[in-house]
Amino acid sequence: MVDPTPTDAPVIELRGAGKTYRSGSIEFEALKGIDLAIHEGEYVAIMGPSGSGKSTIMNVLGCLDTLTRGEYRLGGTDVNDLDEVDLAAIRNRQIGFVFQGFNLLSSLPAWRNVELPLIYGGVPRNERKERAEQALVRxxxxxxFENRPGELSGGQQQRVAVARALVGEPTMILADEPTGNLDSVSTQDVLALFDELHARGRTIVLITHELEVARRAARIVWVRDGEILRDELNEDVAA
Structure with missing residues (x-):
């Protein structure tokens, strides 16, 4: 099992992270100056109800949104200093995304869906196919390989999405409500897959509102009203 309290520099670090959304004269403070550090190999669940700020944290960590104030460092790099080209490169190379809705292209077979990040990364076609198939085996x-999304169960489609997230060997897997559209059996299958990835040393950040799902992580960060209420090890997993 990966040491839940490593001493090296964090992969992810938020310092005084604040996010304010504005619509005309109306302001909404989604994040209220939070501090968060996640190290390589950790499996962390960010847990909270709708409107708690967890989706905003996900968007910031995934370089899909920027902070209004504070600092976000990814792998030691200050994300606030990067332009959109650099951010796109980070999203493609350092972050593997897994979404609730799978986000698969229905007309493409599984391996073609998995290879998409490699296309954006300029990887040659023959290498793309080989790496996509290896990710699906994993x-x-x-x-x-040749099945289209409509020929796969919900759990299998989410596994394709996980393979797509893994194919570029990213620094971390960022999973946003990955079991939200799955039945109980498929949910357990996908969570077991995250357990395996964590055991192999992969950094996983899981966004969820379900306590049963969050409890699969080695560490749970409880968020409410844009603030971190608790940040604690899950002793059942971390032991």
Missing amino acids: VGLGDR
Whole structure:
């Protein structure tokens, strides 16, 4: 099991992170100066109800949105100093995204969906196919290379999405409500896959409003009203 309290520099670090949304004269403070550090190999769940700020944290960590104030460092780099080209490169190379809605292209077979980040990264076609198929084998879909999303169960589609997140060997996996559209059996299958990835040393940040899902992580960060209420180890997993 990965040491839940490593001593090296964090992969993710938020310092005084604040985010204010404005619409005309109306302001909404989604994040209220939070501090958060996540180290390489950690499995962290960010847990909270709708409107708690967890989705804003996800967007900031994924370089999909920027802070109004404070600092975000990813792998030691101050994200606030980067332009859109640099941010796009970070999203493609350092972050593997897994979304609630799978975000698969229905007309493409599984391996073609998985190779998409490699296309954006300029990887040659032959290498893309080989790496996509290897990623599908890693998530237990070695016999589903040519199946389109409509020919796969919800759990299998989410496994394709995880393979797509893994194919570029990113610094971290950022999963936003990844079990929200799954039945209980598929939910357990996907969470077991995250357990395996964590055991192999992968950094995973899981955004969820479900306590049962959050409890699979080695550390749970409780968020409410744009603030971190608690940040604690899950002793059942971290032991």
